[in-house]
Amino acid sequence: MPIAGIVPGSHVLVFPFPAQGHMLSLLDLTHQLAIRGVFITILVTPKNLPALSSLLSAHPTTITTLVLPLPPHPSIPPGIENVKDLPASGFTSMTVALGDLHNLLLDWFRNHPTPPVAILSDMFLGWTHHLACQLGIPRYTFSPSGALALSVIFSLWRYPPKRADPQNENEMIKFPKIPNSPEYPWWQLSPMYRSYVKGDPTSEFIKDGILANIASWGIVINSFIELERVYIDHLKEELRNDRVFAVGPLLPPGNKTIERGGPSSKDVLSWLDGCASQTVVYVCFGSQTVLTNKQMEVVALGLEKSLVNFVWSVKEPTVGHAEGEYGKIPAGFEDRVAGRGLVVTGWAPQVAILSHDAVGAFFTHCGWNSIMEAVAAGVLMLTWPMMADQYSNATLLHELEVGIEAAEGAETVPDLDDLVSLFSKSVSEEARVVRARAKEFGRAAKEATSENGSSWKELDRLISNFSL
Numbered sequence: 001m002p003i004a005g006i007v008p009g010s011h012v013l014v015f016p017f018p019a020q021g022h023m024l025s026l027l028d029l030t031h032q033l034a035i036r037g038v039f040i041t042i043l044v045t046p047k048n049l050p051a052l053s054s055l056l057s058a059h060p061t062t063i064t065t066l067v068l069p070l071p072p073h074p075s076i077p078p079g080i081e082n083v084k085d086l087p088a089s090g091f092t093s094m095t096v097a098l099g100d101l102h103n104l105l106l107d108w109f110r111n112h113p114t115p116p117v118a119i120l121s122d123m124f125l126g127w128t129h130h131l132a133c134q135l136g137i138p139r140y141t142f143s144p145s146g147a148l149a150l151s152v153i154f155s156l157w158r159y160p161p162k163r164a165d166p167q168n169e170n171e172m173i174k175f176p177k178i179p180n181s182p183e184y185p186w187w188q189l190s191p192m193y194r195s196y197v198k199g200d201p202t203s204e205f206i207k208d209g210i211l212a213n214i215a216s217w218g219i220v221i222n223s224f225i226e227l228e229r230v231y232i233d234h235l236k237e238e239l240r241n242d243r244v245f246a247v248g249p250l251l252p253p254g255n256k257t258i259e260r261g262g263p264s265s266k267d268v269l270s271w272l273d274g275c276a277s278q279t280v281v282y283v284c285f286g287s288q289t290v291l292t293n294k295q296m297e298v299v300a301l302g303l304e305k306s307l308v309n310f311v312w313s314v315k316e317p318t319v320g321h322a323e324g325e326y327g328k329i330p331a332g333f334e335d336r337v338a339g340r341g342l343v344v345t346g347w348a349p350q351v352a353i354l355s356h357d358a359v360g361a362f363f364t365h366c367g368w369n370s371i372m373e374a375v376a377a378g379v380l381m382l383t384w385p386m387m388a389d390q391y392s393n394a395t396l397l398h399e400l401e402v403g404i405e406a407a408e409g410a411e412t413v414p415d416l417d418d419l420v421s422l423f424s425k426s427v428s429e430e431a432r433v434v435r436a437r438a439k440e441f442g443r444a445a446k447e448a449t450s451e452n453g454s455s456w457k458e459l460d461r462l463i464s465n466f467s468l
């Protein structure tokens, strides 16, 4: 359905990547753009259309959709159109599959009476830069990650590090050009990059996509200047322009936060209403990570023995998880902690939980969306990065002193005693300083997104950039 009365020159194509963290934050940004009067067409595949329903009903006259079929790919079973239903390698397959939309999309542009004047697309859709060049319009990369993580990714592909010992997975790889010279052991670097180095043939397409992001007209990141100033400035220097727009934290609009949870949402929130201020540890490892049974057991015991109040959002196993080895809640656990702890399976209303005054700490895998949500809510974090850029997320949190290191690595089983003391410490006086820092950033985040705040202005700057 076309939008009636598009003002020529103010129509933008938004193209999210179908992975939970990537899609939600770009849709939240789309909402902000629509409020400011930008006309938008959102490109999705059919099965992802329901995720847009509240956005579409909020903006019936400014947002429309372009629904294109997901091109087939040997590693994506028919009917699956979101990375959350695929094993970790799904990111690569989905990236490659969506690349086949190039010609269809080109035709759509050429036949549209008032086609978009810019493309805003996810960082895993680097090929849209080439399409934009063919069309003679600017393409903006949307990065659901922050500026430090993006700096690391760009650096990897742009200046491939030399390894002294290619057999040594623990070799430290340095990034001397990035502020504070971060370094990470090889095994913690982007799996896509490591596959490329191993000679995976699909990697050329991935590599081309990243380099296309670097060459794109602009970059929009879900972060804010007060949080990542030095890394944002670094990106501008690397890209040799100032079209890096930090517009975060991107959050669901006001009262929509509860809709992001499953049917149990209301129960969780009313349960939290019964807990004292800052006494609850919220545990959640994101939409992609499923713990092994051994890890489940230690987390459960940690919560049990520390005697803290908690909400634990448990993700259930999907395709690619060996049957019976993952995601099992220890027998009897829920009975033993009845009254002071809640286990939620499925999708928890994370933003609403984190914003609840009862929640004092967040045990997290350090996915960037989770971090932005916790920062915005001013909640201190216990960090357990498990893959990809989560390690750089965690570094940033330790640097800013809003996070306390809990564990590291997807295979790791944390030490039980450490976990017990960490949980109790996190909601006690002992964590006073970190908690105060977290609150400070919470206030800064609120200011950034309020009228005339830094992210507010960045959004205006982005929109005027669209119509140049």
Ligand SMILES: *[C@@H]1O[C@H](CO)[C@@H](O)[C@H](O)[C@H]1NC(C)=O
Binding pocket: 253, 254, 255
């Ligand atoms: C959300 O709803 C509450 C009442 O339920 C209201 O007081 C508040 O202003 C609303 N917030 C936003 C951002 O709309």
Ligand SMILES: *[C@@H]1O[C@H](CO)[C@@H](O)[C@H](O)[C@H]1NC(C)=O
Binding pocket: 021, 144, 145, 146, 147, 148, 149, 150, 366, 367, 368, 388, 389, 390, 391, 392, 393, 394
């Ligand atoms: C944080 O981790 C997520 C994975 O959940 C990743 O996509 C993102 O790039 C990371 N961001 C930063 C700033 O490290």
Ligand SMILES: *[C@@H]1O[C@H](CO)[C@@H](O)[C@H](O)[C@H]1NC(C)=O
Binding pocket: 451, 452
């Ligand atoms: C924002 O800035 C504009 C222009 O300087 C000013 O008129 C307005 O009052 C400011 N709004 C707030 C809430 O400070």
